[in-house]
Amino acid sequence: MVQKRTLLGLLGSTTLLVSMLLQMIPPSAASAAQITARSLTLQAGTTDGGSKPGGTVNHLFNFTVPTGGNIGSIEFEYCTVAIGSCVTPAGLDTTAATLGSQSVATGFTITNTNNGAPYLSRTAANVTAGSALAYQLLGVVNPTAANSTFFVRISTFASEDTSGSATDTGTVTASTATQIVLDGTMPESLVFCTGGTVNTTSGVPDCATATSGAVSFNQLFSPTDTATAHSQMAASTNAGTGYAITVNGPTLTSGSNTITAMTASAAGVHGLSQFGLNLKANTVATSTTPVGSEVAPASNGTNYRGQAYTGGGLDYGTVDHFQFNNGDTVANSGQGGSLGGTDAQIFTASYIVNVPGSQPAGTYVTTLTYICTPTF
Numbered sequence: 513m514v515q516k517r518t519l520l521g522l523l524g525s526t527t528l529l530v531s532m533l534l535q536m537i538p539p540s541a542a543s544a545a546q547i548t549a550r551s552l553t554l555q556a557g558t559t560d561g562g563s564k565p566g567g568t569v570n571h572l573f574n575f576t577v578p579t580g581g582n583i584g585s586i587e588f589e590y591c592t593v594a595i596g597s598c599v600t601p602a603g604l605d606t607t608a609a610t611l612g613s614q615s616v617a618t619g620f621t622i623t624n625t626n627n628g629a630p631y632l633s634r635t636a637a638n639v640t641a642g643s644a645l646a647y648q649l650l651g652v653v654n655p656t657a658a659n660s661t662f663f664v665r666i667s668t669f670a671s672e673d674t675s676g677s678a679t680d681t682g683t684v685t686a687s688t689a690t691q692i693v694l695d696g697t698m699p700e701s702l703v704f705c706t707g708g709t710v711n712t713t714s715g716v717p718d719c720a721t722a723t724s725g726a727v728s729f730n731q732l733f734s735p736t737d738t739a740t741a742h743s744q745m746a747a748s749t750n751a752g753t754g755y756a757i758t759v760n761g762p763t764l765t766s767g768s769n770t771i772t773a774m775t776a777s778a779a780g781v782h783g784l785s786q787f788g789l790n791l792k793a794n795t796v797a798t799s800t801t802p803v804g805s806e807v808a809p810a811s812n813g814t815n816y817r818g819q820a821y822t823g824g825g826l827d828y829g830t831v832d833h834f835q836f837n838n839g840d841t842v843a844n845s846g847q848g849g850s851l852g853g854t855d856a857q858i859f860t861a862s863y864i865v866n867v868p869g870s871q872p873a874g875t876y877v878t879t880l881t882y883i884c885t886p887t888f
Contacts (some may be wrong), residue, residue: 513782544667549644550575552664554686557651563680566603566656570612571649577639577668577680583617584636584672586647589665590628592653594683598665600628603656612648622649633672646663658690666811697751703856704757704884706745710858717746717856727863733876735869737784738796740803742863747818747845748856751886754817754846757859758839760881763787764865766874771865777827777835787878790836791820791843791859796832804862807843809855817845834864 553572573588583700591598609630611622617639620632628797631648639645655662663685667678707722710761722744729739749755763773764787774788780796794804811819820829821841827833828842843863845854865876 533624534711538681544678544681544773545578547680548576550682550684550688552684561736565658565688567654574646576644577872578753579680580641582636582670583639583668585631585669585674587631591663594663601655601662605653606630609652610650614618615646617645631674633747654688657705660674661687689884698886702749702886704747706882710744710746733867738774738780739865747884749886750853752850755884755888756841757843757884759842760770764876764878766876769872774834774838777833780866784866788836789861789863790828790834794832808858813850815855816856817850
């Protein structure tokens with residue numbers, strides 16, 4: 513009899529323990545199925561990055577419901593822990609949240625009066641088991657703690673106000689992140705170079721490729737033909753009103769003998785004493801080779817503003833017309849009201865010499881200095 517009483521006592525204790533455990537499990541947890549393929553993506557808001565602590569951003573929920581049937585409401589409960597008593601993360605604010613995109617199961621509106629536990633509701637309608645749903649909450653204020661994980665418990669209900677037992681549940685997690693702030697300074701800039709030639713690297717004019725400035729004319733001077741030569745220069749600046757390039761130096765001389773500078777823009781004429789230049793692709797040629805090239809890349813008024821200069825009695829931008837005066841502006845950026853910085857461009861300075869039959873023999877030389885002045 514003693515053994516029977518002991519056994520009955522143990523059975524009674526076990527029954528009581530099971531009964532107590534069942535009472536501790538919420539009805540919704542006991543019956544709800546696990547939501548799968550669930551995620552929370554923190555998306556950028558109007559001004560704030562998606563994971564910015566305290567940022568006003570958008571929260572995109574994606575998840576698959578395992579249970580088919582009516583869904584009348586969906587709750588998103590924000591917590592500091594995945595399970596157990598839910599504490600709303602500090603700084604989180606969902607009271608101004610609005611509903612953005614919704615997918616598959618649609619027709620919902622948002623109720624956000626309870627901070628940290630907004631829910632969507634609609635007239636309950638059937639959803640097929642295994643449906644992948646997506647909902648976007650706009651204007652959620654993230655928790656303010658940096659690099660802090662938080663959790664959102666998702667629950668679906670057949671009721672339209674989250675009452676009753678949850679049909680499906682699942683938890684997603686996300687984290688705020690300290691923003692990385694990079695800063696750097698672009699100083700006032702001018703890159704300018706001259707040489708016999710200036711080439712490009714990866715399509716960009718590169719002053720490191722500039723060759724020697726020692727340039728010879730293509731042929732002996734003659735009263736029956738035009739001698740030609742060219743040099744190049746490249747320029748870029750971030751000056752607010754661009755730059756101006758001037759040419760400085762004397763005309764060609766040999767001892768006391770000179771070749772006359774073309775002080776006014778004009779075409780070359782065989783048999784006259786002429787020295788001039790322009791920055792164009794000309795048709796003046798010896799044999800079949802023209803002299804000069806257009807500025808490259810061509811001026812477009814936005815990021816390429818450099819061009820041959822014309823104006824105020826100067827004209828270095830007309831094909832087959834040449835001019836030379838010490839100190840003349842031969843090129844600039846910002847001409848015609850297109851002010852601002854300019855990316856690198858290559859200018860080709862084309863030189864011509866014509867001489868009369870009486871031109872004294874000798875080696876004629878000049879040293880030209882190009883000066884680029886930006887205005888900030």
